[in-house]
Amino acid sequence: xxxxxxxxxxxxxxxxxxxxxxxxxxxxxxxxxxxxxxxxxxxxxxxxxxxxxxxxxxxxxxxxxxxxxxxxxxxxxxxx
Amino acid sequence: xxxxxxxxxxxxxxxxxxxxxxxxxxxxxxxxxxxxxxxxxxxxxxxxxxxxxxxxxxxxxxxxxxxxxxxxxxxxxxxxxxxxxxxxxxxxxxxxxxxxxxxxxxxxxxxxxxxxxxxxxxxxxxxxxxxxxxxxxxxxxxxxxxxxxxxxxxxxxxxxxxxxxxxxxxxxxxxxxxxxxxxxxxxxxxxxxxxxxxxxxxxxxxxxxxxxxxxxxxxxxxxxxxxxxxxxxxxxxxxxxxxxxxxxxxxxxxxxxxxxxxxxxxxxxxxxxxxxxxxxxxxxxxxxxxxxxxxxxxxxxxxxxxxxxxxxxxxxxxxxxxxxxxxxxxxxxxxxxxxxxxxxxxxxxxxxxxxxxxxxxxxxxxxxxxxxxxxxxxxxxxxxxxxxxxxxxxxxxxxxxxxxxxxxxxxxxxxxxxxxxxxxxxxxxxxxxxxxxxxxxxxxxxxxxxxxxxxxxxxxxxxxxxxxxxxxxxxxxx
Amino acid sequence: xxxxxxxxxxxxxxxxxxxxxxxxxxxxxxxxxxxxxxxxxxxxxxxxxxxxxxxxxxxxxxxxxxxxxxxxxxxxxxxxxxxxxxxxxxxxxxxxxxxxxxxxxxxxxxxxxxxxxxxxxxxxxxxxxxxxxxxxxxxxxxxxxxxxxxxxxxxxxxxxxxxxxxxxxxxxxxxxxxxxxxxxxxxxxxxxxxxxxxxxxxxxxxxxxxxxxxxxxxxxxxxxxxxxxxxxxxxxxxxxxxxxxxxxxxxxxxxxxxxxxxxxxxxxxxxxxxxxxxxxxxxxxxxxxxxxxxxxxxxxxxxxxxxxxxxxxxxxxxxxxxxxxxxxxxxxxxxxxxxxxxxxxx
Numbered sequence: 001x002x003x004x005x006x007x008x009x010x011x012x013x014x015x016x017x018x019x020x021x022x023x024x025x026x027x028x029x030x031x032x033x034x035x036x037x038x039x040x041x042x043x044x045x046x047x048x049x050x051x052x053x054x055x056x057x058x059x060x061x062x063x064x065x066x067x068x069x070x071x072x073x074x075x076x077x078x079x080x
Numbered sequence: 081x082x083x084x085x086x087x088x089x090x091x092x093x094x095x096x097x098x099x100x101x102x103x104x105x106x107x108x109x110x111x112x113x114x115x116x117x118x119x120x121x122x123x124x125x126x127x128x129x130x131x132x133x134x135x136x137x138x139x140x141x142x143x144x145x146x147x148x149x150x151x152x153x154x155x156x157x158x159x160x161x162x163x164x165x166x167x168x169x170x171x172x173x174x175x176x177x178x179x180x181x182x183x184x185x186x187x188x189x190x191x192x193x194x195x196x197x198x199x200x201x202x203x204x205x206x207x208x209x210x211x212x213x214x215x216x217x218x219x220x221x222x223x224x225x226x227x228x229x230x231x232x233x234x235x236x237x238x239x240x241x242x243x244x245x246x247x248x249x250x251x252x253x254x255x256x257x258x259x260x261x262x263x264x265x266x267x268x269x270x271x272x273x274x275x276x277x278x279x280x281x282x283x284x285x286x287x288x289x290x291x292x293x294x295x296x297x298x299x300x301x302x303x304x305x306x307x308x309x310x311x312x313x314x315x316x317x318x319x320x321x322x323x324x325x326x327x328x329x330x331x332x333x334x335x336x337x338x339x340x341x342x343x344x345x346x347x348x349x350x351x352x353x354x355x356x357x358x359x360x361x362x363x364x365x366x367x368x369x370x371x372x373x374x375x376x377x378x379x380x381x382x383x384x385x386x387x388x389x390x391x392x393x394x395x396x397x398x399x400x401x402x403x404x405x406x407x408x409x410x411x412x413x414x415x416x417x418x419x420x421x422x423x424x425x426x427x428x429x430x431x432x433x434x435x436x437x438x439x440x441x442x443x444x445x446x447x448x449x450x451x452x453x454x455x456x457x458x459x460x461x462x463x464x465x466x467x468x469x470x471x472x473x474x475x476x477x478x479x480x481x482x483x484x485x486x487x488x489x490x491x492x493x494x495x496x497x498x499x500x501x502x503x504x505x506x507x508x509x510x511x512x513x514x515x516x517x518x519x520x521x522x523x524x525x526x527x528x529x530x531x532x533x534x535x536x537x538x539x540x541x542x543x544x545x546x547x548x549x550x551x552x553x554x555x556x557x558x
Numbered sequence: 559x560x561x562x563x564x565x566x567x568x569x570x571x572x573x574x575x576x577x578x579x580x581x582x583x584x585x586x587x588x589x590x591x592x593x594x595x596x597x598x599x600x601x602x603x604x605x606x607x608x609x610x611x612x613x614x615x616x617x618x619x620x621x622x623x624x625x626x627x628x629x630x631x632x633x634x635x636x637x638x639x640x641x642x643x644x645x646x647x648x649x650x651x652x653x654x655x656x657x658x659x660x661x662x663x664x665x666x667x668x669x670x671x672x673x674x675x676x677x678x679x680x681x682x683x684x685x686x687x688x689x690x691x692x693x694x695x696x697x698x699x700x701x702x703x704x705x706x707x708x709x710x711x712x713x714x715x716x717x718x719x720x721x722x723x724x725x726x727x728x729x730x731x732x733x734x735x736x737x738x739x740x741x742x743x744x745x746x747x748x749x750x751x752x753x754x755x756x757x758x759x760x761x762x763x764x765x766x767x768x769x770x771x772x773x774x775x776x777x778x779x780x781x782x783x784x785x786x787x788x789x790x791x792x793x794x795x796x797x798x799x800x801x802x803x804x805x806x807x808x809x810x811x812x813x814x815x816x817x818x819x820x821x822x823x824x825x826x827x828x829x830x831x832x833x834x835x836x837x838x839x840x841x842x843x844x845x846x847x848x849x850x851x852x853x854x855x856x857x858x859x860x861x862x863x864x865x866x867x868x869x870x871x872x873x874x875x876x877x878x879x880x881x882x883x884x885x886x887x888x889x890x891x892x893x894x895x896x897x898x899x900x901x902x903x904x
Contacts, residue, residue, distance in 0.1 A: 009082045016104055020111030020304070020311035026271060041102065044110070061086040062274050065115025066105060067122065067149065068088035076083050098763070100770060132757040137623075147763055153753035155626045155764040158649050161619035164611065168623025168631070169753065171607045172581055176755025194619070197612035348604050350743040356603045357572050359560035359739050397734060401563045404736045410563065412734040416589055416672070437819030439733055439812075442893040530563070 008056020009073040010049040016069040019044030023070060026063035029053050089122035091131045096148045107145055109216075111311025113268050113301025114143050117210055117277070121179065122150065124282040128289065134177040135169055137162040139191075141183035142216040160191025163198035166205050174343050177288050180207045185215045188224040188248050195250070202259030202293035204341075206284040209250060209296065212303035213322060220306045224248045227321055232306075247325060251298045255331035261293040263332040267300035269318035273328065283335065291340040300326055370406050376465055376485075377516035379433055381441045385426035385458050386450025386471070391505030395448065396427035398509055398531045402519040403431035405527050411439035424453060431518065446516075447484075448508060450491070455479060467515065469508060487515060487552070494547055494556070503544035510548025521549065560739045566704035567592035567731040569739075570634065570660050570724065571600060573705035577712040578744040579658070580629040581607035583620035585639060588672040589728035590662035593634040614639040618646030618659070625655035626764035628752020630712050634660035636728075637678050638669065640686070647721050648687030651781070652766030656715030656749075658708065659693075660724045662731035663811075663862075665889045673889020674728035676811055679866035682723045683840045690778050692785045694722040694792065695839040697810040701735035707837070709740070714792065716746065718784055725839065727862060729812040729891065794837035795846050799825065803832025805904050806854040808847070808871055810836050812891065813860050819894035824901050831901055839867065844874035856880045856904045860897060863887060 010032070012023070017040060024032045024047055031053040034045045056074035064070045088094075096103045108115045125131045134152040138144055140159035147154035153176070157165040166180040180198070187195050187209050198205060214232055215221040221234040225247045229238040239247070255263040262284060266277035277299055284295035300322050302314035309317055348356070382399060386392040393414050400412040413428040428441040443463040449455035449470040455477070459468060464483045473492030489511050495503035513524055525542055532541050550556045564572070570593050574582070582597035594610065601608040607624070611617035617633050624631040635643060640661045650657050663678045665671040680686075682695050694714050696707040704726070711722040748754065753762050768774035798818055800806065809817045814835040824831045834850060836843050851857060856879055859868040868883040875881050884900045886892050892900075 005081070008085070018105070018110035022111055022311050022315070025312040025315070028271075042105065056085055058086045059271050062119070062271070062278065063116070065108060065110075065112050065119070067092045067115065067119050068104075070086070071084060071088070072086040073082035074085040076081055132760060133755045135753050135755050144767070147765065151760065153755055153760050153762060155623060155753055156653075156767060157622070158619060158645055161616070161622075161646070164616040164619035165623035165626070167609065167616075168581070168583065168620035168625075169627050169755075170623075171609065171620075172624045172627045172629050172631075173753075173755040178755075193612050194616050197616065201609075344605075346605050350741075353575065353604050353743050354560065354741065357575050357600045359562065359572065359741075397563070400734060404561070404563050410736060412563070413729060414732055416728070416732050436735075436815075437822065438816040438894045439729070439735075440816065440891060440893060442895060 005075055006052055006054050007075050008054035010054045010060070011071040011073070012047050012049055013069050014038055014040045014046040014048070015042070016066050017044060017046035018042060018066060019046055020065065021047065022063045022065065023047050023060035026059045028057060028059060029055055032060060089119065089126045091122035091125040091151055092149050093151045099145065099148045106149060108142065109305040111302060111304040111314060112142070113212060113299065113303065114210060116268055116274070117208060117299050117301060118146065118149060120278045120281045121208065123278070124285050125152070128282070128285055130177045130285060130289065133175060134179065135173065137166045137178065137180045139182040139186040141186045143181055143183060143210065144217065146181055160186050160189070161194055162186065163191065163194040163203070163205065163207065167198055167201070167203050170203060170205060177285060178205050180205055182207070182209055183216070184209070184211045184213065184223040184225040188250050196253070196257070199254050199260050199294050199296065200257050202261070204288055204291060204293060205295070206288050207294070207296045208281065208284070209298045210301045211250070211298055211326065212301045212306065213247070214303050214306040216303050216306050227325060249326060251296065251331045254296050259293055260296055260332055261334045261338040262287055262295040264330045265298040265300065265326060265328050267318055267323065267328050268302060269300065269315045269323070276328070287335050291342045292335055292338040300328070371517045371520050373517050377467065377518055380431050380446045380516070380518065381444050382429040382431070382446040382448065383426060383441045383444040383458050383461070384429065384448040385424065385454035388425045390450045391502060392425045392450060393427050394531060395505040395509055396429045399429050399431065399512070401530050402524055402527050405523050406519050408432060409434065409436050411436045413439045426454070426458070449475065450504070451475065452477065459484070469512060471504065471508070487511065489548070489551055491548070494551065495544060498540065498544060498547065500540065503541060506541045506544035507548035507551070510545035511552045513545070514549035514552035521545070559741060562737055562739065563734050564701055564737050565592055565732060565734050566698070566701040566726065567662065568596040569701045569705040569737045570708045571596035572739060573708035574632055574658070574712070575600060575604060575606065576740055576743055577709040578630050578746045579606065579632050579712060581624045581631045583609050583611050583617040583624070583631070583633050585611050585614045585617050585635065587636045587639045589664055589674070589731050590634050590636045590639070590660065592731070593660055593662070614642035615645060618643040621657045622646050622650055622653070622655060625650060625657045626653070626753055628749030628754065630656070630716070630746055632658040632660065634662065636662050636664045637666045640678055640681060644681065644687035647693065648689050648691065649766050650721045651691035651693065652689060653764050654719040655721070655764065656719050657721050658711045658715055658724060659721060660708070663725065663727045665887070671889055672728065674812060674862060674891060675887060675889060676727055676813070676862040677864070677866065677887070678725065679839065679861070679863060682725050691781060692840055694718070694720060694788060694841070696722065696724050697837060697839050698724060698726050699730055699811050699814045699835065701733060701737045704730065705737050705739060718788055720784065727811045789841040792838060793841045793843045793845070795843040796835040796837050798833040800832030800834060800850060802830055803853070804830040804855050805901060806832055806834055806850050806857045807860060807901065808834045808836070808857060808867070809860045810839065810867065813862060816892065816894050816897060817860060820897040820901060823894055823898045829901065836867070842870045842874070844870065847871060847874040851875050851879045854879065856882065858882045858884065858901060858904055860884045860892070860900070862891065
């Protein structure tokens with residue numbers, strides 16, 4: 001395997017997201033989008049991680065108004 | 081392989097059981113700046129390990145329910161009063177970290193007085209001020225920070241400077257005061273702005289940890305709902321409309337040089353407390369045998385009157401004090417208020433064997449008049465056979481009442497000859513004591529320090545007492 | 559027992575310190591200012607907090623904040639200032655925060671004057687602020703009671719978690735009398751429902767919001783239940799020569815002192831009058847008035863107002879006997895002789 005691992009990974013809690021899109025415009029590498037299929041408990045199309053390309057910068061975390069909607073992971077040191 | 085880097089701060093409750101409905105999410109609208117500010121505060125509380133000792137004051141406005149979210153001690157305050165409530169709780173919990181969190185209507189309109197004075201006292205608080213230029217909770221009315229021309233439900237044609245005036249800049253106002261230690265305006269419109277906001281929030285908390293004074297962070301925050309724009313567009317709205325009027329900058333930072341201070345933590349023994357509030361433990365018991373008093377001088381109802389500054393009220397206090405020391409029931413009631421300041425003053429004194437009903441003296445049995453208007457006014461209301469003491473130094477007429485006993489005394493002149501005209505009241509007291517024998521001279525001398533507070537004047541006041549008594553005995557030549 | 563010739567207003571402060579009051583938040587106003595002045599003098603000396611607030615509104619909100627910390631706390635004012643404090647008092651009642659408010663009444667309405675009146679009766683006894691609440695109202699008529707009832711006010715406030723007023727007129731506040739002070743200094747335990755800024759009290763919330771109508775109604779019912787208990791247990795009344803009275807006079811504060819003299823004057827003239835003085839204005843001694851009204855021919859109420867307490871007397875008497883009212887306003891205080899004339903007309 002020579003595929004380089006992404007430096008970061010993202011979890012967006014679909015049920016906590018209010019679909020405001022602030023994370024989407026904040027993301028410098030544009031790896032977040034609105035789900036076109038999911039409608040969450042609150043009636044929004046939640047934001048979702050595109051699945052790759054996250055750098056773990058955290059910009060989306062600090063742009064998101066919902067305390068628990070976004071969790072950012074970073075690649076562990078030994079894995080890099 | 082991946083480690084959690086950023087997650088919901090632990091200073092938030094995991095879920096929000098105080099909230100009705102969906103307890104997994106906040107009550108804020110999509111895109112609202114409050115949630116972001118909350119997150120930064122919670123993150124800072126986590127990092128600085130302050131959660132346990134933090135007390136959050138929730139305001140009235142959109143953030144009225146901030147206590148749903150923060151796992152800290154919570155107090156919800158009336159509209160605009162958060163800084164006063166914060167002052168109260170901080171003063172009795174100096175070790176705690178008190179956050180006053182307010183919106184623009186709350187802080188800059190109805191609570192304008194409270195925030196200015198909390199700042200001016202230098203309260204050791206961290207104040208976070210969310211400025212979104214609108215009343216959110218009540219549905220989009222004009223805020224004191226609403227921009228010129230901005231349409232709201234109560235400025236439907238746009239804020240008009242001729243009707244509503246200009247938007248208020250709180251950081252600029254607060255930083256005009258001497259006491260605040262740290263005043264900064266930040267903005268949530270961009271990643272860089274948000275980084276500064278996180279830093280400012282942290283600093284405001286650190287200042288409080290270190291016992292530095294008042295820290296104030298104004299956060300320009302978006303209200304997509306109130307502004308009727310999308311969340312992404314609301315960030316542009318801040319940038320284009322708010323930033324030109326509300327410059328983002330540090331207005332004051334004395335954090336480094338400000339003194340760290342906490343109130344002294346001293347405990348006082350009960351004996352200390354009694355002593356410090358001037359309640360002596362030992363009781364001055366009334367003398368076993370009171371002086372014998374002639375019938376007409378017993379249970380006096382006394383009216384004393386003169387110009388303010390003639391010691392009228394003090395003479396009454398002295399009579400009541402000495403009466404109490406002789407074991408009588410006593411009362412002293414002054415005329416009070418503006419008339420004390422330069423006008424005429426009078427007081428009512430009762431000294432009685434039995435409990436005193438009305439402390440007001442209407443048919444006085446003793447009348448002391450220090451000046452002419454007082455004689456004219458109060459001799460009329462005397463009871464028959466009463467004792468009328470009048471200061472002939474300032475009264476050049478005779479009393480009209482022939483059914484009362486006269487005791488004319490040139491009190492001001494006697495006092496003046498002693499070197500201080502202000503002793504006239506003690507001259508009269510000495511004369512009264514000599515005349516009636518209601519209290520002994522011994523008691524008077526013993527009691528004098530309770531009503532003559534200046535120690536260096538006690539000797540001269542005793543002399544004034546004795547001189548007044550000597551006058552009544554006919555031993556004094558004027 | 560320490561004995562002192564002292565103003566009623568100052569006796570309030572010494573009483574408060576002995577009761578373990580930790581903080582005073584006030585604002586100057588005649589004729590209550592001596593309370594703030596004495597608090598400013600003594601509170602810091604014994605490690606307690608004194609702040610002169612920017613307004614009456616802020617001072618009661620500071621009280622709210624400190625009371626939320628579970629300690630004893632007080633403020634004081636007079637009519638115009640009490641009007642402003644009503645907001646905070648309503649919040650204290652709603653959040654069930656104990657606190658003590660001294661009101662040294664002056665002339666109104668509006669700026670009125672600084673002379674004694676009893677025209678705050680309605681605003682302190684009937685609520686004053688918004689919402690379904692009551693405050694306990696104690697009405698001292700001597701410097702001694704200014705101390706004693708202040709101490710009692712703190713005890714009642716704590717016991718029922720409710721604001722308690724100590725209400726009197728300018729004369730009782732300004733008057734000096736002998737006060738025998740207790741020597742016990744109370745050390746009340748900090749309430750565990752308070753927010754102390756520690757882990758143990760972190761889950762506590764001081765709040766008066768109940769969004770759900772059912773919850774708010776339940777909260778209100780709980781408050782009313784407490785008020786019923788207070789009405790049952792805490793009525794205080796003082797009587798003078800009522801045992802064989804054929805006429806009853808009712809008054810509080812300075813008026814009760816004057817009426818006491820009037821009762822003696824009337825008795826000298828063979829008129830069998832007795833005096834009833836409500837010591838608690840709320841809870842009002844309605845039961846006792848009902849009992850006495852069986853025995854007396856008529857009841858005369860005297861107030862320094864347009865007739866405020868008289869409404870409660872009439873509610874108690876329920877029309878069974880004539881209830882007459884005599885009031886002076888604006889700071890005019892009737893003499894004992896003047897009131898004798900009023901009684902002679904009954």
